[in-house]
Structure formats: structure tokens, C-alpha cells
Amino acid sequence: MSSHAIETIVNGQSISAQVEARHTLADFLRGTAGCTGVHVGCEHGVCGACTVIVDGVAVRSCLMLAVQADGATVATAESLAAPDGTLHRVQQAMKDEYGLQCGFCTPGVVMTLAAITQGRSPDAEEIKDALSGHLCRCTGYQGMLKVAKRLGGEVQA
Amino acid sequence: MNAPADVPLAAARFTGERVPRKEDRRLLTGHGAYVDDVTMAGMVHGMFVRSPIARGRIVAIDVEAARALPGVRAVYTAADLDRHPAKLTGLYGSAESKFPDIWPLAKEDVRHVGDPVAIVLADDRYVAEDGAALVVVEYDDADAVVTIDDAATGAIVHPDLDTNVALMIATPEDPGLEAVFAGAAHVVTGTITHQRQAHVPMETRGIVAALQGSGEMLIHASCQSPHMVARYMDLAFAMPDLHFRVIAKDVGGAFGLKVQPWREEVAIVAAALLIGRPVKWIEDRLENLTASNQAREQDVTVRLAFDADATLLAADIDYRCNLGAYPHGADPNSLAMVMFPGPYKLPRYKFRAQGFYSNTAGQAAYRGPWAMESLARETLLEKAARQIGIDAVELRRRNLITAADQPHTMLTGFVIDRVTPRETLDKLVAHLDTPAFRAEQAAARAAGRYLGLGFAVYVEPTTMAFGGILSSDVADIRIEPTGKVTLTVSTHSQGHGTETTMAQLVADTLGVDIEDVSVMEDDSSRGGFGPGAGGSRQAVSGGGATLIASGKLADKIRAIAAHVLNASPDTISLAGGKVLVAGVAEMTTTVKEIAEIAYYQTERLPEGMEAGLEARHRYRPPPVVYSNAAHACTVEVDVETGMVKILRWVTCEDCGPMINPAVVEGQIAGGVVQGIGGVLYEQISYDARGNPTAVTFKDYLIPTAHDVPELEFLHIATPSASEGGFKGVGEGGAIVGPPTLVNAIADALAPFGADCLTLPLSPPRVLAEIGTRD
Numbered sequence: 001m002s003s004h005a006i007e008t009i010v011n012g013q014s015i016s017a018q019v020e021a022r023h024t025l026a027d028f029l030r031g032t033a034g035c036t037g038v039h040v041g042c043e044h045g046v047c048g049a050c051t052v053i054v055d056g057v058a059v060r061s062c063l064m065l066a067v068q069a070d071g072a073t074v075a076t077a078e079s080l081a082a083p084d085g086t087l088h089r090v091q092q093a094m095k096d097e098y099g100l101q102c103g104f105c106t107p108g109v110v111m112t113l114a115a116i117t118q119g120r121s122p123d124a125e126e127i128k129d130a131l132s133g134h135l136c137r138c139t140g141y142q143g144m145l146k147v148a149k150r151l152g153g154e155v156q157a
Numbered sequence: 158m159n160a161p162a163d164v165p166l167a168a169a170r171f172t173g174e175r176v177p178r179k180e181d182r183r184l185l186t187g188h189g190a191y192v193d194d195v196t197m198a199g200m201v202h203g204m205f206v207r208s209p210i211a212r213g214r215i216v217a218i219d220v221e222a223a224r225a226l227p228g229v230r231a232v233y234t235a236a237d238l239d240r241h242p243a244k245l246t247g248l249y250g251s252a253e254s255k256f257p258d259i260w261p262l263a264k265e266d267v268r269h270v271g272d273p274v275a276i277v278l279a280d281d282r283y284v285a286e287d288g289a290a291l292v293v294v295e296y297d298d299a300d301a302v303v304t305i306d307d308a309a310t311g312a313i314v315h316p317d318l319d320t321n322v323a324l325m326i327a328t329p330e331d332p333g334l335e336a337v338f339a340g341a342a343h344v345v346t347g348t349i350t351h352q353r354q355a356h357v358p359m360e361t362r363g364i365v366a367a368l369q370g371s372g373e374m375l376i377h378a379s380c381q382s383p384h385m386v387a388r389y390m391d392l393a394f395a396m397p398d399l400h401f402r403v404i405a406k407d408v409g410g411a412f413g414l415k416v417q418p419w420r421e422e423v424a425i426v427a428a429a430l431l432i433g434r435p436v437k438w439i440e441d442r443l444e445n446l447t448a449s450n451q452a453r454e455q456d457v458t459v460r461l462a463f464d465a466d467a468t469l470l471a472a473d474i475d476y477r478c479n480l481g482a483y484p485h486g487a488d489p490n491s492l493a494m495v496m497f498p499g500p501y502k503l504p505r506y507k508f509r510a511q512g513f514y515s516n517t518a519g520q521a522a523y524r525g526p527w528a529m530e531s532l533a534r535e536t537l538l539e540k541a542a543r544q545i546g547i548d549a550v551e552l553r554r555r556n557l558i559t560a561a562d563q564p565h566t567m568l569t570g571f572v573i574d575r576v577t578p579r580e581t582l583d584k585l586v587a588h589l590d591t592p593a594f595r596a597e598q599a600a601a602r603a604a605g606r607y608l609g610l611g612f613a614v615y616v617e618p619t620t621m622a623f624g625g626i627l628s629s630d631v632a633d634i635r636i637e638p639t640g641k642v643t644l645t646v647s648t649h650s651q652g653h654g655t656e657t658t659m660a661q662l663v664a665d666t667l668g669v670d671i672e673d674v675s676v677m678e679d680d681s682s683r684g685g686f687g688p689g690a691g692g693s694r695q696a697v698s699g700g701g702a703t704l705i706a707s708g709k710l711a712d713k714i715r716a717i718a719a720h721v722l723n724a725s726p727d728t729i730s731l732a733g734g735k736v737l738v739a740g741v742a743e744m745t746t747t748v749k750e751i752a753e754i755a756y757y758q759t760e761r762l763p764e765g766m767e768a769g770l771e772a773r774h775r776y777r778p779p780p781v782v783y784s785n786a787a788h789a790c791t792v793e794v795d796v797e798t799g800m801v802k803i804l805r806w807v808t809c810e811d812c813g814p815m816i817n818p819a820v821v822e823g824q825i826a827g828g829v830v831q832g833i834g835g836v837l838y839e840q841i842s843y844d845a846r847g848n849p850t851a852v853t854f855k856d857y858l859i860p861t862a863h864d865v866p867e868l869e870f871l872h873i874a875t876p877s878a879s880e881g882g883f884k885g886v887g888e889g890g891a892i893v894g895p896p897t898l899v900n901a902i903a904d905a906l907a908p909f910g911a912d913c914l915t916l917p918l919s920p921p922r923v924l925a926e927i928g929t930r931d
């Protein structure tokens with residue numbers, strides 16, 4: 001297996017590592033970077049559980065190789081809340097609206113919502129579109145649909 | 158109806174409220190602790206070599222190339238694992254059931270695609286997969302037994318059994334039944350076919366097994382109860398000097414699949430014994446959709462007889478299900494037969510049920526495993542309404558049991574009590590405005606658009622503490638010397654929110670803040686045995702245990718306070734973390750101070766009282782508790798594409814007093830949406846050779862946020878006879894949801910004479926119902 005040196009910034013920490021060419025970004029983040037909030041639900045790009053933010057864009061980390069993250073800045077769900085513990089507003093909305101049950105799909109969902117609401121104000125329909133890229137087997141999406149409305153400005157928090 | 162049970166939480170602050178979930182912060186911030194998050198020094202990763210054929214003899218297995226691969230630490234076949242023989246036991250079935258010998262790895266032959274044949278252990282999962290690809294297995298391929306019809310007539314799946322019928326159960330001969338059908342004003346018939354589904358928890362199965370010294374096997378597992386895993390492994394390995402400790406903190410959904418460990422988990426424990434290092438196996442999604450146990454795949458032919466007033470006279474049902482090769486039990490869905498009469502007065506009933514083995518993935522219980530009874534009954538009742546020319550709600554009202562009929566003994570022997578099928582239906586109908594919908598439907602039809610409205614009513618047996626492993630649950634509660642409260646309880650959450658709901662009960666009983674209560678249900682070495690999630694039982698059984706144990710502890714606090722304050726115990730109340738004496742504000746003390754006395758100043762305790770602030774109760778709930786609900790939904794069917802759009806969905810359930818309505822609604826919604834998946838999208842399919850053909854999320858479609866309506870929830874809360882009056886709510890949505898949706902689609906397509914009794918109602922199937930496609 002070919003091995004490659006990569007440098008990334010993960011949740012504000014710089015990491016230099018040797019990775020095999022075939023290692024997914026998801027496995028790198030979970031294993032080397034210790035970000036176990038990156039969940040792997042399918043490894044084929046459908047479920048969305050592995051979603052992280054790479055250079056500002058929501059990415060399915062099971063479909064990206066670790067070597068492709070060389071030089072990139074990566075954020076995972078572990079980095080969303082403020083250092084004092086205050087939840088990011090998408091996390092708070094998910095909590096308030098009972099948007100999760102088992103929590104396995106949840107880190108991916110909050111990273112997608114964080115990415116699409118960063119510096120812009122998508123409407124509820126666009127947020128719902130983004131949510132439809134995430135599979136959740138527990139909630140029937142009821143709380144998430146409320147989150148979409150709330151973040152989309154239709155329902156006041 | 159009997160008088161409602163007393164609800165002991167008169168001063169509830171938390172119980173009954175939409176309390177935010179205690180577990181959410183860690184899950185939202187990526188700090189959940191799932192099995193794949195566990196790593197250990199020296200840990201190796203397992204990968205199974207699986208059969209690519211559905212049926213055949215193993216001629217030879219060559220593991221040398223795999224063993225030689227750098228990074229591969231061991232390759233084991235059944236012969237190796239036999240050094241610690243571990244036979245699998247079934248969870249369901251009866252003494253008459255025919256259950257094959259099941260071992261972790263295939264021995265002489267393979268019996269379904271995905272049957273595990275060998276296991277490769279390597280330094281990481283990538284190398285383990287490389288190693289698995291190098292294992293060469295030679296098979297002598299045979300024709301597969303795939304469908305129920307194949308199983309009924311084809312080769313024997315299990316050589317150690319003389320039949321493919323795992324069990325047949327039936328009512329005794331009823332010579333007068335045919336005369337009832339012959340004399341009936343209306344006879345309605347139909348065959349309902351339900352496809353095979355997969356549970357697909359978003360977290361697949363997984364396990365880490367590590368010997369601790371020589372006498373303890375430490376297991377981290379994705380499961381529905383760590384106690385059940387410990388029990389199962391102990392029974393399977395039966396090694397006198399080996400004890401099992403099982404930890405399961407966060408689990409990413411289960412739905413019946415993880416109710417007990419199965420072949421892979423047992424194989425990993427055996428491998429950990431052999432290699433003497435920690436072993437991890439995390440199922441991938443391909444394995445999950447092909448080799449994990451699955452659910453449903455059943456058909457039932459129903460005949461219903463009615464008199465001229467549309468009153469039910471008799472039912473006759475013939476049920477078959479495909480159990481696959483290695484089901485979790487050899488049971489032909491007995492509970493579906495028992496529950497078919499549901500909340501209806503049915504004077505005469507005949508059934509026959511058979512479960513067949515086949516060369517497909519084995520079956521497991523899946524959320525409302527007996528749900529076919531509601532699907533069959535409720536779809537046929539609406540077919541009857543169409544055939545007789547009576548409103549479907551009116552037909553139900555004429556046949557539903559009412560409060561005056563209870564307790565009601567079903568023909569099958571179950572005694573239904575304290576249920577409200579009629580009341581939930583009436584409340585639902587009042588909320589819906591059916592006349593407005595019918596007007597809209599008529600206008601739409603005139604314009605060539607097809608709208609439909611469907612109903613379903615059901616009653617669900619929960620808790621099922623009538624014997625066996627579901628008989629009881631235990632709660633151990635203590636107030637620490639610091640004043641904090643720790644509840645260790647035999648419930649287990651895979652998203653159920655018991656960390657919150659159990660804490661709500663404790664906080665109210667002890668008069669403390671919910672933030673001061675922590676709930677532990679993750680370690681089999683603490684507390685005591687309980688079956689965990691299953692049978693919609695955790696609020697009833699775990700909740701009952703928690704209420705009684707907390708009550709005992711509250712009594713002890715009051716006794717200590719009465720003694721040290723020289724007051725009467727019945728003047729003492731607990732609120733806000735304080736211990737209050739009625740009318741004497743200056744005597745107020747705190748739970749923390751009482752705890753300090755109980756642990757540190759034991760000489761101040763009443764004579765003979767045990768030190769400490771601890772209490773325990775093992776609760777035996779009523780044998781069966783009944784939940785019920787009525788649902789309605791409206792749909793529009795696009796008759797050009799066959800696509801179904803759900804417009805509206807209203808639920809009205811009676812699960813007794815709700816501990817947390819948001820958690821209740823979450824359970825209902827999750828069940829309904831799994832039901833929507835089952836009706837419209839999901840299908841595990843096999844070709845004629847037994848090859849699975851839906852093996853990724855591109856082929857196995859589960860509902861997304863775009864496919865679901867926003868549910869409207871109505872509640873009725875009639876207490877059961879259980880402690881707290883709870884009834885359970887975990888499975889109901891998945892039981893009553895599917896017939897609700899099928900009925901709405903059939904109503905929409907009534908102008909085409911469609912019955913819609915073959916699931917899933919995917920676009921091609923809908924077009925076939927309309928008659929525009931074969």
C-alpha cells in the first residue's frame with residue numbers, strides 16, 4: 001500500500017500523519033484524529049451520517065480519501081459548540097425540537113445544517129432538501145422538519 | 158371498565174412534561190459512546206468470509222494465502238471455533254418447534270448467501286478485508302429454496318430436520334364454521350402479501366470482546382440489553398470459569414434486530430478466546446442488508462363473514478411466513494394469530510399459521526413482529542366496507558368493543574382491559590373533518606386526481622411479563638453521600654430516551670431536580686437482569702420498578718428525617734431537594750444532609766435501620782398490558798406515475814399516562830415512518846438462486862425527510878393496572894401505520910376496483926393495481 005504524508009487542521013488542531021492511499025477521510029478522522037462523532041452508517045455515500053465540513057463545505061467523509069484532505073481544514077460535530085459548552089444554534093434547535101433519538105445520524109445532520117446556515121439564511125424548503133440527504137431510522141424526521149421551519153425563519157424560536 | 162390505577166405522582170413536576178432529553182447534549186456534540194468508538198491496546202479487527210451461494214456443500218477451505226498476508230493475525234474456520242463450542246439458542250417458539258443446530262460459522266454446508274464460513278483477524282479492518290478476499294472456499298452448489306412456495310415443496314433446508322416447517326399452529330376443527338360462512342349476508346376475502354424488510358438501524362451490529370485475565374470476558378456490544386447479551390453468551394459457551402460482563406452505552410437503533418447476539422457476535426467472542434487479544438467486529442452495510450437477520454415476508458389469506466348489518470360473524474385466516482435459514486426463533490408468528498381479533502367483537506375464529514425455513518437470511522423480530530394481524534384485519538375491514546357499501550368508520554363502530562364490554566376475553570384467551578379503541582376513533586374522526594375531505598376528494602376525482610382517506614384501529618399487547626425472560630425488571634436507586642441520585646435500571650435505550658424518562662420518575666418521587674439524577678443502564682455487572690427493549694415494555698416494567706424503588710427510598714428519607722427532627726413521618730414531604738416538615742419551616746433540611754447522616758453519622762439513624770440511602774425493587778408487571786390507537790391518513794396517488802404522496806396523518810393513541818409526551822410522540826412517529834417505508838419503498842428481494850438483490854441504500858430505500866408528512870398527535874390517557882398506569886408505546890406506530898396507509902391508497906384507487914393487498918405499493922405495483930401495468 002502506498003503511504004502518504006498529509007497535513008490537516010481538524011477542529012482547530014493541526015495533524016501531520018502518514019496515511020495509506022485507500023484510507024477514507026472518515027476512518028482517518030475517527031481513528032487518527034479521534035473524532036468518533038464522525039459516524040459511518042453505509043460507507044457508500046447515501047446515509048449522510050459521516051458528514052463533516054471540509055473547507056467550509058459539507059462533505060461525506062466516507063466518499064473522500066484522507067489524502068484528499070491534505071492541506072484542508074476539517075470540522076466535525078465535536079467542534080460546533082462554543083468552548084463554554086453553549087450549543088451551536090442548529091444543535092440547540094435539534095435538542096429543543098426532539099430532532100434525535102439514538103443519535104447515530106445526528107452528528108452528520110448537524111454538520112449539514114451548520115454548513116448550509118453558515119453566513120446565509122436558507123428557507124425551510126432548502127433546509128428540508130438538505131435534510132433529505134440524511135437517513136434517520138428513529139425519528140421519522142418529525143423534529144428535523146420542525147428544525148427546518150425554525151431555522152428557515154417560518155417559526156419563531 | 159375497572160377504576161383507573163392510582164397515579165402516585167400527585168406533585169409531579171417532571172412526569173407528564175416535555176422535559177428536554179438528558180442524553181441529547183453528548184449525542185449532538187459527537188460525544189456519544191457507540192461500540193465502534195471503543196478501542197483497546199492490541200485490538201485486532203475481524204472480517205467474515207461469507208458464502209456467495211445460497212445453498213451448497215463446503216468442499217474445501219484454503220486459508221493459507223490469507224494467513225500469510227502481513228498484518229493478518231489469525232484465520233479461523235468452524236473447526237477452529239469448535240475448541241470452544243458455542244451453540245446458538247432461539248428466543249421464540251415453543252417446545253414443539255423444530256429448531257436446527259446453529260453454530261457461529263458454517264460447518265459442512267452453507268444455507269444462505271452471507272452465511273459466515275471463516276473469520277479473518279488483522280491489525281486493521283482494511284487488512285482484514287484483504288485477508289478475507291484471499292480465503293478460497295470451494296462449494297458444491299445446489300438449488301436454493303427461496304420463497305415460501307419453494308419451502309413448502311422443495312428440498313429440506315436443514316439436514317438435521319425432516320421438514321421445512323418450523324412449526325404449524327392451528328385452532329381445533331370447527332365443523333360448524335362453514336355453515337356460518339354459507340349463511341352470511343356478506344363474505345369478504347383477500348390475500349395480503351407483505352414483502353421482506355430489513356431493520357436497518359443506522360448503526361449496524363458490532364462487538365468488541367476482550368478477555369480480562371482468564372475469568373472475565375468483557376464485551377462491548379450494540380444491543381438491546383447488556384444483560385441479555387451476557388445471559389446469551391453464558392448459555393452459548395457454558396464455560397463454568399468464564400464470566401461475561403457486557404457494556405453498551407449508546408446504541409444507534411435496533412428495532413428487534415439486536416434483541417440477542419447472533420452468529421457473528423458469538424464467533425467474535427470465540428475468536429477472542431482463541432487469539433487472546435481484544436477483537437472488534439463492526440458490520441458493514443452490505444453485511445447488514447444481506448447477512449443480518451430480516452423481517453416480515455409473510456402472506457395471509459383471510460375470509461370474513463358479516464350479517465346484513467355488517468356485524469362480524471366469523472373470521473378464517475391462513476398465514477405463512479418465511480423464516481429464512483437461521484431465524485432468531487422457530488415461531489410462525491403465534492402472537493399475530495392470537496391478536497388478529499384485535500379490538501373487535503369476533504364470535505367465531507379459525508386460524509392456521511406455518512413458518513417455513515428457506516435458504517435466505519434468517520428472520521428476527523421487527524418492531525411489532527405480529528403486525529400482520531392488524532394489516533390483514535384492517536385492510537379487509539375496509540374492503541368489506543367497500544363491498545357492503547357502508548362507511549368504513551361506521552363498520553368499525555358496529556364491531557368495536559366499548560368500555561361496557563371490558564374486560565373483554567378474546568376468543569384466543571387474552572383478556573383486554575382498560576383500552577379505548579372506540580374513544581380514540583371518535584376523537585380522531587372529530588379532529589379530521591371527514592365531510593370536508595370527501596368533498597375535496599369528489600372534486601379532485603372530477604378533475605382526474607385521486608385522493609384517498611384510510612383508517613386503522615388496533616390494540617397492542619405490551620410488556621408480556623407472562624413468563625420467561627420478560628417477566629420482570631429491576632431498579633436499584635441510591636442517593637450518594639453528595640446528595641446526587643444514581644438509578645441503575647434494567648431498561649436499555651437505543652434511542653428510547655429512558656435516561657430521561659426514568660430520571661423524570663425519580664426526580665418527582667424524591668423531590669429532587671432532574672439534573673441531579675443520573676440513569677445507568679449500560680453495564681450488565683451493575684443492577685440486575687432485565688430484558689431491556691422489547692415488547693414496548695420499558696415504561697411499564699422499568700418505569701414500575703423505578704417508581705417503587707424510588708418510593709422505598711423516599712420512605713427511608715422520611716423515616717430518617719422524622720427520627721432526627723423528632724417529627725411524624727407523615728408530616729414530612731420531599732420537594733426541591735429539601736426535606737420539609739409540614740407547618741415548621743425552620744425544621745427544613747436537605748436530602749444531602751439526610752444522606753450525610755445515612756452514610757457518615759450512622760449513630761443518628763433510627764435503631765436497627767440499615768445505613769446508607771439505597772433501595773431496590775424488582776417489579777413484576779401485570780402479565781399483559783394493552784395500548785391502543787386509531788390512525789388516519791390522506792394521500793394523493795398519481796395514476797400516471799404510480800407515486801403516492803401522503804398529505805396528512807393523524808394519530809390518536811392511548812398509552813396511558815405519558816411520562817414525556819415528546820418521547821411518546823417520537824416513538825409513534827418513528828414507528829409510523831418505518832411503516833410508511835414498509836408500505837411504499839422497502840423491499841429485500843432475492844433472485845431465483847437466492848442472491849439478494851437489494852444490498853445498498855441505493856436499492857433498499859428507506860423514507861427520507863421528503864417522504865413523510867408532519868404528524869398530528871391526539872392523546873387519550875387511560876391508566877393501565879401497572880404501577881404508574883403506563884401502557885407502552887414503542888411499537889404501535891409500526892403496527893397500525895401500514896394498514897392506515899394501505900387503506901388510504903385503496904380508497905384513492907377505489908374507482909379502479911383496486912384492493913392494494915400486495916406490498917410494497919411501489920409505483921409499478923400501484924400501476925398494476927390500476928390496471929395500466931402487469
Ligand code: FES
Nearest residue numbers: 041042043048062
Ligand atoms: S457513511 Fe458516509 S454517507 Fe453513509
Ligand code: FES
Nearest residue numbers: 101102136137138
Ligand atoms: S436518531 Fe437514530 S438514526 Fe436518527
